[in-house]
Amino acid sequence: MKYLNPIQLYIFVTTLFFLFLFSTTDSKDEVSEEQDTSMVTVSSVVNLNYKVDSTQEAVLNDVQDSILSELNETMVQGGSAKSKIGISKWSPSEINLKAYDSVQNNLPDSLKDSYWKRKLRRAIYRDGDNFGDLILHNFPKMFFLLLPIFAFILMILFRKQKYYYVDHLIFGLHFHAVLFFILGIESVITYFISNEVIINAITFCSGVGIIIYLFFSLKRVYPSPLYKIVFKQIALFFLYLIMFRLCFVLLLIALLLFA
Numbered sequence: 643m644k645y646l647n648p649i650q651l652y653i654f655v656t657t658l659f660f661l662f663l664f665s666t667t668d669s670k671d672e673v674s675e676e677q678d679t680s681m682v683t684v685s686s687v688v689n690l691n692y693k694v695d696s697t698q699e700a701v702l703n704d705v706q707d708s709i710l711s712e713l714n715e716t717m718v719q720g721g722s723a724k725s726k727i728g729i730s731k732w733s734p735s736e737i738n739l740k741a742y743d744s745v746q747n748n749l750p751d752s753l754k755d756s757y758w759k760r761k762l763r764r765a766i767y768r769d770g771d772n773f774g775d776l777i778l779h780n781f782p783k784m785f786f787l788l789l790p791i792f793a794f795i796l797m798i799l800f801r802k803q804k805y806y807y808v809d810h811l812i813f814g815l816h817f818h819a820v821l822f823f824i825l826g827i828e829s830v831i832t833y834f835i836s837n838e839v840i841i842n843a844i845t846f847c848s849g850v851g852i853i854i855y856l857f858f859s860l861k862r863v864y865p866s867p868l869y870k871i872v873f874k875q876i877a878l879f880f881l882y883l884i885m886f887r888l889c890f891v892l893l894l895i896a897l898l899l900f901a
Contacts, residue, residue: 648815652789655819659826660782666833739767761898780897784889789814791885799874800864813863820855824848 736742742763746754755763793811800810828848832841853875860878861871 648812648819652815652819655822655826656782656785659822659829662826662829663778666829739764742767758898765897777893780893784893785818787889788882788886789818791889792818792882795878795881795885799877800866803864813859817856817859821852824851824855 736745746760754760790811792814793807796810796813797805797807825848828844832844835841835844856878857871857875860866860875861868864871864874866874
């Protein structure tokens with residue numbers, strides 16, 4: 643009997659998944675490119691007019707915030723797909739890194755961005771137009787790091803099974819391949835659907851499918867009583883979620899440090 647190479651299977655499935663994810667994200671960004679260019683151009687002009695004395699700084703700062711707030715609301719109401727995901731006012735408004743540096747150099751010290759805000763914004767200019775692009779394009783690296791961690795968690799939970807670490811790693815490769823396969827099918831279907839109720843239903847079904855698949859996989863590879871499989875599956879999800887968040891934070895720190 644022939645078996646699929648787990649490494650090749652994982653690379654093939656994840657490559658297709660992230661290629662589709664990146665392509666759909668880029669295509670949505672292009673729809674609103676003209677609107678976003680107008681927005682950042684206007685906001686850049688507002689930022690460049692900050693050379694004032696201390697009595698006027700607060701007033702102009704409020705004016706700038708009001709203008710940029712109205713611009714953001716206009717873009718949201720107009721259906722702009724290129725929203726600044728996750729960081730709200732930390733999103734840069736200048737059109738490129740050169741413009742951002744120019745604005746910062748002309749601002750009073752009290753109004754310049756802090757060290758970490760500057761790091762974050764420089765990283766966004768380097769790797770993507772918004773925070774979502776920045777994280778999304780580095781997700782494959784994070785999952786590459788999570789794979790051996792997933793295998794290590796399995797080794798701890800099923801240490802009485804007397805499998806080698808590489809056996810747990812192979813199981814992890816197969817599970818993640820199926821995981822991205824299901825998520826890929828979900829992404830393809832929901833891409834052509836605009837009804838939020840249907841999208842939520844499909845997302846729910848894919849989540850349930852992943853849980854069911856993992857349960858039967860664990861039961862087959864690590865034969866144990868039903869209650870033990872359920873308990874260890876819950877523990878696996880919990881520990882994996884903790885490590886996922888830790889790797890996410892490490893990814894952010896790495897992006898900021900090397901921005």
